[in-house]
Amino acid sequence: MGAGPGRCxxxxxxxxxxxxxxxxVDECEAAVCPGENExxxxxxxxxxxxxxEGFEQLEGACVKEEVPESAGFFSEMTEDELVVLQQxxxxxxxxxxxxxxxxxxxxxxxxxxxxxxxMTGYWLSERSDRVLEGFIxxx
Numbered sequence: 001m002g003a004g005p006g007r008c009x010x011x012x013x014x015x016x017x018x019x020x021x022x023x024x025v026d027e028c029e030a031a032v033c034p035g036e037n038e039x040x041x042x043x044x045x046x047x048x049x050x051x052x053e054g055f056e057q058l059e060g061a062c063v064k065e066e067v068p069e070s071a072g073f074f075s076e077m078t079e080d081e082l083v084v085l086q087q088x089x090x091x092x093x094x095x096x097x098x099x100x101x102x103x104x105x106x107x108x109x110x111x112x113x114x115x116x117x118x119m120t121g122y123w124l125s126e127r128s129d130r131v132l133e134g135f136i137x138x139x
Contacts, residue, residue, distance in 0.1 A: 014045035037062035090119050 011022035028040035033049035041048050051062035077085075097115055100108035 012045065035062055037064075094119065 011017045014025055014027070015022040016025050017023075024042070024044055026042050027047035028042045032047055033040045035049065037052045037055045038049045039052045041050050051057050054065055055062040056065045094112070094115055097108060097112040101112040
């Protein structure tokens with residue numbers, strides 16, 4: 001208040017006079033936000049209390065945010081559908097290895113034979129009942 005910012009005689013609330021200028025007071029230097037999980041935010045001519053990160057305003061208090069569980073890509077699939085996807089994935093891998101093995105590369109031939117053996121052992125061990133049941137029922 002006065003004849004321009006360089007000749008202040010009196011400052012507005014939230015400002016303090018330093019020499020002939022009015023500068024913003026950082027109210028957050030004093031503990032002004034009494035609520036739990038609040039943080040002070042200095043604004044021009046004042047301050048505001050906001051919730052700290054990870055908290056949200058609810059009925060006048062800062063409470064921990066509820067983070068909704070994000071749905072995964074396969075979250076709505078049934079167990080049987082996942083088994084079919086696994087079988088398709090292994091089939092594609094085996095097919096690619098078989099193609100490389102057919103070209104006569106001994107390394108890929110060995111990998112192909114190992115992959116077929118491993119997949120056969122896997123499906124015929126713990127999954128055998130479900131796999132056989134799926135084939136019988138046409139799934």
